[in-house]
Ligand code: ADP
């Protein structure tokens with residue numbers, strides 16, 4: 001059952017993890033459910049979830065495999081989700097049992113991995129990185145507030161916490177407060193309910209730097225916005241640094257008070273955009289080095305091409321490949337990475353790949369003409385590329401079988417199915433073919 005499984009797993013972790021890490025990341029975990037293949041674990045914070053997803057999940061899969069000989073996938077939920085959730089409309093729920101004593105958000109912890117050292121600079125984040133560095137050196141002076149915005153998984157939280165980590169390293173007495181906007185909201189609500197608004201203000205206004213992550217979740221939260229407005233003013237007037245992140249510019253956050261929108265624009269709003277290929281490769285190389293992974297550069301390249309718009313997912317893919325290699329007891333190669341990632345729906349900028357793109361790429365690759373791919377010649381040197389092109393059209397586009405047939409010189413949809421199945425079978429045993437397909441996909445991605 002879940003308790004027994006978790007207790008065995010946690011013993012494995014204990015044996016393989018430094019004490020402090022064990023106490024920080026593993027001890028607080030509670031098993032919620034085990035259905036034979038998925039083990040659901042409840043974690044105290046977003047930070048824990050993040051860390052589990054990126055760092056610990058591969059180990060868990062491996063330990064579970066050793067223990068049960070089965071493939072067990074972990075799933076992570078937050079403690080706060082497990083406890084029945086409250087009212088969704090207003091941010092101040094009616095009545096909640098008064099806790100005996102009340103502690104403010106524990107999310108003040110900074111992830112020690114989120115430093116400037118581990119942050120790879122590329123075109124999309126150069127400006128944000130520079131601004132972060134300046135602010136960490138002279139908080140409250142130049143850019144206040146510093147505001148990062150951009151899509152998920154692009155390093156906003158990492159950069160923000162790098163500022164905090166550097167400040168603490170340089171000045172151990174500095175008061176650094178990091179929270180998500182949800183934690184801020186929860187703290188505020190709890191403070192009201194327990195008559196501790198004074199303590200709340202102490203906690204949030206008596207700091208050298210306040211970092212609030214993902215403020216888009218302030219949308220709709222009237223009372224919290226009000227409180228945050230005053231927090232902001234207090235800190236700002238005291239020349240204390242404020243750093244904020246959001247997935248979009250303040251003007252686009254729904255129901256955000258105008259006076260907050262305008263304040264957020266006082267300092268420096270900087271966007272972070274998705275990393276280019278070169279940066280993605282550098283991120284993977286760096287990660288591989290940190291994790292002591294042996295991984296050929298060709299394989300790094302391959303992986304960097306699989307995900308193009310989210311660093312978190314890029315790292316997730318690397319972890320998956322790593323876990324797969326551990327499970328199989330084989331070194332990481334491009335073939336192994338291909339196997340590990342097959343069937344995954346990865347987040348790539350969805351430029352619509354067309355059948356024509358595929359035909360011309362395949363024709364180039366095999367030195368045949370597009371007309372031959374669309375024609376009826378039965379030469380082996382043409383039939384194989386034709387089938388590969390149909391296979392790729394099926395795999396990489398959303399076109400129906402009849403549509404694909406039509407684009408290949410008006411062939412029947414059964415011809416397309418036949419081609420697809422033939423290649424799908426052959427790929428399993430023929431490494432050369434697999435390599436060709438991988439190359440082609442790379443070229444098309
Ligand atoms: P966001 O807050 O924008 O959603 P995060 O800061 O949580 O993104 O980043 C997601 C993951 O990607 C984290 O593990 C982070 O360390 C990593 N990451 C993002 N950008 C970089 C980068 N430029 N260099 C190294 N790691 C990065």
Ligand code: MG
Nearest residue numbers: 156157158213
């Ligand atoms: Mg974040």
